[in-house]
Amino acid sequence: MARELTYIAALNEALHQSFAADPSVIMVGENIRGVKRSETAGLDGAFGADRVIDMPISEPAFTGFATGAALSGGRPIVEFQVSSLIFVAFDQLVNQAAKLPLMLGGQRHLPVTYLIMGAGAGGGRAGQHSDNPYPFLMHAGIKTVIPSTPKDAKGLMIAAIREDDPVALFAPAGLLRREGEVPEEPYATPLGEGVVRRAGDQITVVASGNLVRKAIEVAETVAADGISVEVWDPVSLLPLDKAGLAETVAKTGRLVVFDDSNRTCGFAAEVSSLVAERCFHDLKAPIKRITRADVTTPFSNPIEYASLPGRERLEAAVRALLA
Amino acid sequence: MARELTYIAALNEALHQSFAADPSVIMVGENIRGVKRSETAGLDGAFGADRVIDMPISEPAFTGFATGAALSGGRPIVEFQVSSLIFVAFDQLVNQAAKLPLMLGGQRHLPVTYLIMGAGAGGGRAGQHSDNPYPFLMHAGIKTVIPSTPKDAKGLMIAAIREDDPVALFAPAGLLRREGEVPEEPYATPLGEGVVRRAGDQITVVASGNLVRKAIEVAETVAADGISVEVWDPVSLLPLDKAGLAETVAKTGRLVVFDDSNRTCGFAAEVSSLVAERCFHDLKAPIKRITRADVTTPFSNPIEYASLPGRERLEAAVRALLA
């Protein structure tokens, strides 16, 4: 039987294999040493405190540190303990790392991976620990991937580390303990390739990260009423598989973008506008976005969930477009 | 004859009148005292160094300072000397100011104005001084306005200061020295109201800030060939006048979004997706976006301009949609 790992264990295996394969791989972050059961478990023991470096609470400095290490032959991984912490280091991410390669005229590559742990809301994490800030990084031009399975978590972690550009990997909070099949050998899942997670021909639902599962559940529900939903997972949000997106829309003619980031100028807006420009003549109905509400994530359970993109709203949107 | 002022002088007048009208108005920023010919000229002389405060190069601290002042009965204005500097203070903007009102359950209002000077590219300002980062703030839920005339510069500056929420005002580099009619008395230009800058009935061009003028020029050019372009200026990007947008699209049935921010997850994506959802049945053609290329703004003139949304590309898009 194929081996199963949790999402977090898959990330851990990818890190171990990457460290073992390439001595230029280093990692910086807070509380990444001497931890059990986390994505960094065992790394410092295996590879030493010079490569697995516990950092002070200085996100801007250690993000810049990684940029410098990358310019000097290193292949650093920067861990952000909480997704909202990328804002603390935003100058180093957006003004520096994202801009340097072009500003340098291509003198050097900048192979840095940003590992953003526990992204997203759910379970009372409240306003400052519930963000899913990938549209910010995409708008800044930083390559962005969101694995939705343990297998992709491993493959994209390895791919991100190998990529000669900054890549942000978002590990959704809701997936970390989920299990799935994960091959043992090292492998890279390519960037820029979307995946049809469930085939259908009447309507496409674009969903990533922890929403993939929810989209599939909704697809199964409406299938009972003869509605055929295709669930398309971009996997890599930047680069985005625009051809794959166009293909599924050409097939179904209808689109709902189901996304767990803020609505205004979010990922759903990008997908929708791509389709409105490139696939207009395939469209049989308006493009719908089901996203977070544009509010700070409220703490209390009923309003927290009301603020997030849920199955009911997706189902209603799917049914409405086919009514 | 009506009085004319430069855009920057209009901002200066708005600041003087706001300081005079309300003793709780204060301003913080770098090099804002003792300056001539700038938007802050004369303020410290007139209102004192306790209200017009020169700050050290500590954007996070002085942005947070303003948040605290606003919670304590102040009505602070924070000036960012260069648009890209908002990234240095991004935690204080996005995790703190934007989120506090909801996280506090509405205990206090947060009347802060962020004045972002010289936004946008043009003239060799290069990678770190050419951003037009309003989509970042919109995605974070911060109210955002971009006056395109001296008159609106004054009216929106006053409106932003009076608003009981954080508001970012972007003053485009390309407009600061432009002149226009400006009433002398204090007045507020309302947020959330778009303006038809040129009427037409075959195609709508959405343009803001310094692109309004370029859009009108293109409209005049193609008018010679009998193409009738409506130029719609949102003025306020968040809140966006969604009704006004729907109205112009209902009238013309065609849309080009002409925008000077990054493309992916940018303002043009938001406008396009709103229309693809709400005005789908009015549309006679795909929605086009003419934006910046998704690259760091290059320094050298020919590639700098090639990276920015220009008249030629807008004209080509307009003609293509009507072909």
Added chain:
Amino acid sequence: MPPSTTPDLPDAETQIGWYQRMRLLRRFEQNAVELVDEGDIIGIVHEYVGEEAIAVGACAALTEHDVITSTHRGHGHILAKGGDPARMYAELLGRETGYNKGRGGSMHIADLDLGIFGANGIVGAGAPMGLGAAHMFKLRGEPHVAVPFFGDGAMNQGVLLESFNLAVIMELPVIFVCENNGYAITTPIGEMTRGELFERAAAFGLAAEAVDGMDVRAVYRAAAAAVARARAGGGPSFLECRAYRYSLHNVAKGVPREDDRPAAEQADWRGRDAIERLAGELTEEGLWPDGARAEIDDEVDAEIEGAIGFARNSRRPDPDSVLDHMYAVTYPGLPAAGWE
């Protein structure tokens, strides 16, 4: 530069009040952990147990007009500043009667009317807000001060270091209170900085000193001196209070609880418990009658019980109110819902 005068301790009644508050802080946390385990509190709680003398000692020098900013480990500060445990539990339980109407939760509890600007989920980020408040006090000629609380780990966050400088050059009435509990989650402060924390602050121009954070009287004396100086226009200062958290960094339901800190270290600090210390001093000095302690403890337990009851009986926010409080001024379509 140590404070120029050492204030006297207040009368016995006031000090007994400190005992009661410290006891309240501790029992509040212990019950909060139970509420987490029982599933009443959804999310994470950072206990303040062990550090009670800092918040209570420092806030004893303040009035309700003074402002504090707090941290992820904020319950203690809020209670010490006079926060109502009932409205706090209601917030932790996500109820409409909570301080933040259930919108904030543990890491964001605030009471603006009591000068409590709120806990904060971003280490160090609250401090500059205290400066803004202090400036408004100064501008209006009011004698109030602002007190940012933060941990040892925060001493490496840029915005806090910037805030030290800003408070100094603006001569603001601010007292920075550093709660040095020796760790930032797993990392010992000794590995994350070199030298004494208070000396780092002094180099920015702050009047800075270190005190025993397990001694509420010592914290009070130092804070009162700094506050008096600030009220008199003498500028900002920095107080490093050395203490220990007895508990784990935080707790959440279902997350295993293992403490990797040395057992001897833990025992040592617990042996210097601030509540026991004050109780001992009050007894030794004959400042409270026999039986007073048990009475107070019962009173605290009753207050806690009543507070939890209040919270449990309050209603949760209506899902339809999800868009409320994002803005003071809304517009058609703002804030945008996620589904229309």
Added chain:
Amino acid sequence: MPPSTTPDLPDAETQIGWYQRMRLLRRFEQNAVELVDEGDIIGIVHEYVGEEAIAVGACAALTEHDVITSTHRGHGHILAKGGDPARMYAELLGRETGYNKGRGGSMHIADLDLGIFGANGIVGAGAPMGLGAAHMFKLRGEPHVAVPFFGDGAMNQGVLLESFNLAVIMELPVIFVCENNGYAITTPIGEMTRGELFERAAAFGLAAEAVDGMDVRAVYRAAAAAVARARAGGGPSFLECRAYRYSLHNVAKGVPREDDRPAAEQADWRGRDAIERLAGELTEEGLWPDGARAEIDDEVDAEIEGAIGFARNSRRPDPDSVLDHMYAVTYPGLPAAGWE
């Protein structure tokens, strides 16, 4: 903690080389301003004139394997580290032959092969990159060091303060060089901080001292000592170099040039000019023959002239190359053009 040993000065030839470099730095800037005025340089230029001794003195202690990070006022650092004026002018003129192929311009010039990580438009932001380089040196057992340059104004930018701490706890081979020219645009450093800058750095655990930034020998001595210590595993240090910018904060075509700094202050600093000082010393000590100075000056002028000619004769980037260099690895549709 001052450096333990004071290195000797190098031989006369080397010192004459310093004169020549300083002269080159100054003439480079003066010509750059002309090129701005003539419309050849589009955009802003920050002149380094007045501060030449800092870059030249500090870089004299470095090899091409060592790394520097620079600032908005970066030309001097790059030339001092061995940068080629021709490729620099080409960059300023936006040509394909420029260091950054015309993509960077004045505020981003870099030569990675010479260990020049680049100028930086964000005050303070380059420093942590130096730390990452220093760590990689250490990890690979190489004896190289990293030198972040920054101004007095940067001393209040959080990331720089964080970097002081990080360099100390990681014991990195880093020498922070603070160019204290007294101002951040219009604001005097005395109004923006209290106390001595080098003492602030010392409080983080850096070996720190202040030197006369108008004396290239003094800067060299201090830098060489710090570099030697760092190479030997002795950890990071901080050098405050006190100097003055003779020019305005920056220049751009058509922007009025008015200097509000006190005339006496300006005259005083100009009276201590570093180039004149070294020239005087070389003459006094009989270290260069009569006429050597004029010869060198001519050589510098010729080099500058040749460099400008090279730049002027180089071509500008093709508009079609606008998407180049954004990524090392591109994909279909990435980077996205703005028009398709």
